[in-house]
Amino acid sequence: MHISEGVLSAEYVVGGYVAATALTAVALKKLKKEDIPKVSVMGAAFFVSSLIHFKIGPTSVHLTLIGLTGIVLGAPSILAVLTGLFFQAVMFQHGGLTTLGVNTVTMGCSALAVYYAFSQVRAKLAGKKTLLAAAGGVFSGLGILLATLMVAALLALSSEAFTGMAVFFSISQGILAIVEGVISFLVIQQLLRIKPELILGKSPPLTRLHDDR
Amino acid sequence: MIDRYANLDSPLHSLDPRWKLLSLFILILVCASVNSPPAVFFAAGAAVIIIILSRVPVRFVFHTLKAPFILLIVMIFFLVITSGGRPLFGLAFITVYIDGLRMAAIICIKALSIMLIFIALFGTSRLNIIMKALSYFGFPRILTGLLLSTYRYIFLSFEDLEKLFVAARLRGLTLRKGIGNTGTTVNILATLLVRSYEQSERTYVAMYLRGFSGEFRTLEEFKAKPIDHAKGSALLIVSALVLFLEYFLRLKR
Numbered sequence: 001m002h003i004s005e006g007v008l009s010a011e012y013v014v015g016g017y018v019a020a021t022a023l024t025a026v027a028l029k030k031l032k033k034e035d036i037p038k039v040s041v042m043g044a045a046f047f048v049s050s051l052i053h054f055k056i057g058p059t060s061v062h063l064t065l066i067g068l069t070g071i072v073l074g075a076p077s078i079l080a081v082l083t084g085l086f087f088q089a090v091m092f093q094h095g096g097l098t099t100l101g102v103n104t105v106t107m108g109c110s111a112l113a114v115y116y117a118f119s120q121v122r123a124k125l126a127g128k129k130t131l132l133a134a135a136g137g138v139f140s141g142l143g144i145l146l147a148t149l150m151v152a153a154l155l156a157l158s159s160e161a162f163t164g165m166a167v168f169f170s171i172s173q174g175i176l177a178i179v180e181g182v183i184s185f186l187v188i189q190q191l192l193r194i195k196p197e198l199i200l201g202k203s204p205p206l207t208r209l210h211d212d213r
Numbered sequence: 214m215i216d217r218y219a220n221l222d223s224p225l226h227s228l229d230p231r232w233k234l235l236s237l238f239i240l241i242l243v244c245a246s247v248n249s250p251p252a253v254f255f256a257a258g259a260a261v262i263i264i265i266l267s268r269v270p271v272r273f274v275f276h277t278l279k280a281p282f283i284l285l286i287v288m289i290f291f292l293v294i295t296s297g298g299r300p301l302f303g304l305a306f307i308t309v310y311i312d313g314l315r316m317a318a319i320i321c322i323k324a325l326s327i328m329l330i331f332i333a334l335f336g337t338s339r340l341n342i343i344m345k346a347l348s349y350f351g352f353p354r355i356l357t358g359l360l361l362s363t364y365r366y367i368f369l370s371f372e373d374l375e376k377l378f379v380a381a382r383l384r385g386l387t388l389r390k391g392i393g394n395t396g397t398t399v400n401i402l403a404t405l406l407v408r409s410y411e412q413s414e415r416t417y418v419a420m421y422l423r424g425f426s427g428e429f430r431t432l433e434e435f436k437a438k439p440i441d442h443a444k445g446s447a448l449l450i451v452s453a454l455v456l457f458l459e460y461f462l463r464l465k466r
Binding site: 004006013024028034038041046047086087090093096160161194198 | 214215238241242244245246248277278280281284285288291292294295296297298312313316320321322323324325327328331332335340353355356358359360362363364365366367369370371373374395396398399400401402403404405406407408409410412413414416417420421425426
């Protein structure tokens with residue numbers, strides 16, 4: 001879900017870059033050395049996963065997995081979003097270089113919002129795995145709606161002529177939000193079964209090598 | 214892969230990566246910011262000349278542009294029928310608007326020019342060289358390092374995913390059409406995430422043992438010759454001309 005090249009006017013392109021720079025700078029400042037490989041390897045895994053097509057009835061969709069990225073990576077997820085969008089532009093020419101800033105802000109904020117919401121319930125629901133996975137699914141779906149709202153608002157604000165397009169876009173993304181919510185729920189449920197620390201956020205023993213700092 | 218033809222020989226391939234990044238990035242931003250037909254058409258002409266000069270094969274360019282162009286056309290279709298303004302003609306419950314059509318044409322040409330320059334930028338240098346040029350302009354090294362290692366792991370993740378699908382097929386889990394597919398795909402996805410997570414732990418340990426300090430280093434050195442300054446300046450002048458066409462004509466009106 002991203003705005004294509006050539007649609008936004010200069011002020012939105014520049015504004016997007018300024019906002020994305022600020023978000024990235026904060027994320028980089030907070031990034032711990034031991035999280036660097038995690039962000040790049042998991043960022044790559046999420047990028048590749050988002051290319052899988054799910055057959056839903058007669059059609060197939062591919063997901064953004066933005067909520068799951070937020071839940072697994074936490075605050076550094078904004079860096080994974082930025083790199084993901086960059087490679088989507090470089091490898092498939094989707095999104096684009098001029099809209100990289102704006103898209104990073106809309107998708108990144110949605111990942112952060114899902115992370116924040118999920119971290120509020122994580123400790124309380126740690127014992128009830130299905131409920132926790134359901135919360136993750138619902139937040140992921142809502143995350144898509146949040147990003148959709150931001151994109152639609154940007155389109156409608158940048159030109160009145162885009163209002164109709166923004167409405168069509170929102171409807172199609174609304175359907176995606178439901179699919180994304182369900183798939184995120186299923187993936188979180190499976191992860192809680194086989195590797196709970198990915199979702200529960202406890203650092204595994206190997207990364208505690210760093211205790212000598 | 215976009216940098217498949219990064220080893221050819223052309224005026225763009227030989228241009229100093231710093232100049233290439235600076236001048237083409239500015240040109241891309243300028244292309245995105247103009248709206249008047251003369252400026253847009255001039256920029257499109259410049260983009261076509263640049264891509265011809267880059268000697269990236271035409272078939273590759275078309276192949277790269279196909280998917281984003283189809284997406285663009287779908288989006289543009291909605292713009293043409295919902296933009297409002299003066300109607301051109303109506304078919305059943307669909308009305309095509311002149312203003313929408315005009316806007317759509319401008320967006321299409323702008324997007325195509327940007328994509329062409331984008332291919333000229335990323336198709337004529339290897340990605341690690343562009344990253345090095347980015348850090349020359351003050352881009353945080355840790356971010357370029359992250360981008361490069363993500364790039365590497367994208368290919369490894371693809372391989373992993375491929376293996377998981379093959380394994381699923383060998384176990385007789387045929388990926389049926391319809392909702393029945395979802396369970397298998399979810400399991401494959403979860404396994405890919407777990408494998409990557411474990412991989413990232415091993416990577417960190419390996420990096421830690423080799424004395425990783427949080428910074429990525431490269432051995433490439435840049436040397437700009439006079440011809441690079443000339444070519445880079447020429448590209449900047451093209452950007453200036455596009456802006457001139459946009460604002461000069463607006464003032465004249």
